[in-house]
Amino acid sequence: MLERSEKLLRRVVAGLRFALIVFMIVYLATCLLGLGGKLVAYLPQLGAPDFHQLLALLNDALFTLIVLAIVRSLFINDSFHYALTFLEVGFVVLLRKLILLDAAPHEVWVLLVLGVISALFFSLILLTHRMRKTITPAQG
CATH class of the missing domain: 1.10.287 (Helix Hairpins)
Incomplete structure (x- = not known):
């Protein structure tokens, strides 16, 4: 009885871990697409970018780096x-x-x-x- 419940719990935890990994990979893809969209929007302004726009871009890039490191840590x-x-x-x-x-x-x-x-x-x-x-x- 104890072995079966332990196997069941291991399967549940493995399934939840897999679901979390899939969710975080989808979230990382969303972050990367959003960052790419902002980069494409800033391309026409390469000559004189606004400080606040660059600050927002750097903030998004660092957030994406955090999500990437968290996804890497899952493996x-x-x-x-x-x-x-x-x-x-x-x-x-x-x-x-x-x-x-x-x-x-x-x-x-x-x-x-x-x-x-x-x-x-x-x-x-x-x-x-x-x-x-x-x-x-x-x-x-």
């Missing part, structure tokens, strides 16, 4: 790469927040703290990439 089975992927997602989320914040004088401390945290995330990403390169040849 990772190694915990080291999984943690590295979420470090990268956190870094991009912090960068996106830094870009969206207004550079007003009352926001200086928030900008400073987010900048320091994003620098720490970037350092951790570089450190883990270096660790992975030194660990991988020793295993092979």
